Amino acid sequence: MPNTITLGTATAQPGTIQYGRWEALNHPTGHVEFLPVIIAQGTADGPCLWLTAGIHGVEHAGPLVIYRLITQELVDHLRGTIVAIPALNPAGLRTMKREPYHADKDPNRMWPDGKPKKSYDPDKEPPSSLEKAYERLFETMAATANYLIDYHNAWTNSISFAFRDRLLYRADQDADRHKAEAEALSARQFEMVKAYGHTILADFPADKYIDEDLHRSTSAATLLLKGIPSFTPELGTGHMPDPAIVAASAAGTRNVMRWAGMLDGALEPIEGIKIVDRGFPVRRCSTPRVPDACIVEHLVQSGDLVQIGDPVAKMRDVWGRPVGDGLLRSEYDGFVIGRSHGIYHYAGDAVLGTAIRDDAALVAPYPPEYFK
Ligand SMILES: [Zn+2]
Numbered sequence: 001m002p003n004t005i006t007l008g009t010a011t012a013q014p015g016t017i018q019y020g021r022w023e024a025l026n027h028p029t030g031h032v033e034f035l036p037v038i039i040a041q042g043t044a045d046g047p048c049l050w051l052t053a054g055i056h057g058v059e060h061a062g063p064l065v066i067y068r069l070i071t072q073e074l075v076d077h078l079r080g081t082i083v084a085i086p087a088l089n090p091a092g093l094r095t096m097k098r099e100p101y102h103a104d105k106d107p108n109r110m111w112p113d114g115k116p117k118k119s120y121d122p123d124k125e126p127p128s129s130l131e132k133a134y135e136r137l138f139e140t141m142a143a144t145a146n147y148l149i150d151y152h153n154a155w156t157n158s159i160s161f162a163f164r165d166r167l168l169y170r171a172d173q174d175a176d177r178h179k180a181e182a183e184a185l186s187a188r189q190f191e192m193v194k195a196y197g198h199t200i201l202a203d204f205p206a207d208k209y210i211d212e213d214l215h216r217s218t219s220a221a222t223l224l225l226k227g228i229p230s231f232t233p234e235l236g237t238g239h240m241p242d243p244a245i246v247a248a249s250a251a252g253t254r255n256v257m258r259w260a261g262m263l264d265g266a267l268e269p270i271e272g273i274k275i276v277d278r279g280f281p282v283r284r285c286s287t288p289r290v291p292d293a294c295i296v297e298h299l300v301q302s303g304d305l306v307q308i309g310d311p312v313a314k315m316r317d318v319w320g321r322p323v324g325d326g327l328l329r330s331e332y333d334g335f336v337i338g339r340s341h342g343i344y345h346y347a348g349d350a351v352l353g354t355a356i357r358d359d360a361a362l363v364a365p366y367p368p369e370y371f372k
Helices: 061-069 072-077 090-095 129-144 175-196 206-211 218-226 243-259
Strands: 016-026 032-041 044-052 079-085 147-150 160-164 167-169 199-202 230-235 282-285 294-298 311-316 322-329 334-339 352-357 363-365
Touching: 016 072, 016 129, 032 072, 032 090, 032 129, 044 061, 044 129, 044 243, 061 230, 061 243, 129 218, 147 218, 147 243, 160 175, 160 243, 167 175, 167 218, 175 230, 175 243, 175 363, 218 230, 230 243, 282 334
Parallel strands: 044 079, 044 147, 147 230, 160 199, 167 363, 199 282
Antiparallel strands: 016 032, 032 079, 160 230, 282 352, 294 311, 311 322, 334 352
């Protein structure tokens, strides 16, 4: 018999899909913000996969992947349990804003960071109600999840891809053991991301990753603090989801479930989307940037391969005359993840998100002062 799992008012029942509410926080108007919970459980024993989405209010593809994926037909073939939360940030989804109006911080940088609790300081803003809710939810995740996928959207018209997180380990007296564990987890995460079958790239190198609080994202927190293989798919345009990407992400998720032993059968082909593999590991980079204020006309599309020196955009002034020699060129070999929005750019603005060769370590120690 599969395990009993309860989250809020939903309790797993073998062979069924259960729906419920998890109370997250109180609004001052007396309303309670709940997170919707879906628990789908097969009749056979198996792992527990968490699927989360909607933490950024403008990113609407992930919830659709969850709704498309979780059907009675799936449950009839399922070994184990899916716990899904399609709206981690209901306020942001209602207002189509990245951040909720009741917490002035990126919610995907709110998950626990593993640091010791700070002592109370009346002059410091305490964590928001949402951050405290995530802290409680994180404990249930950690206690029940064997795997986690947290769906996002990158930018308008970007390609569908999966982020492979960096693994950080504590460089204390047990550093060798921590490093070996982190390397094993990184290898397992890579297997999971490969099973998903979309384009794969790493995020920023470890120091910038911490700088940007990316280690406090949903998938990074479960991965780094709880050792749960997790990743973040980025599903192209957020405010108008691409049905082909939604379908390909549902197929990729079923492939992850086959890899995890939750479904039988061969991996499904991933169709209808661009999948790019340069044959070397890549990471995201905001490049190239315009040297002067100008108006940009992109010469490349998302998914296009670029070589060093290839023209990627025309640069003009407001009268249409060339700025400099009129061309912006790629500084790297790689491929285009997506183009920056709009055509009017100030000096130093990045014109593309480009996937470039990843020379940075996938497994790196936390900075020496991190846990102080
Ligand atoms: Zn996002």
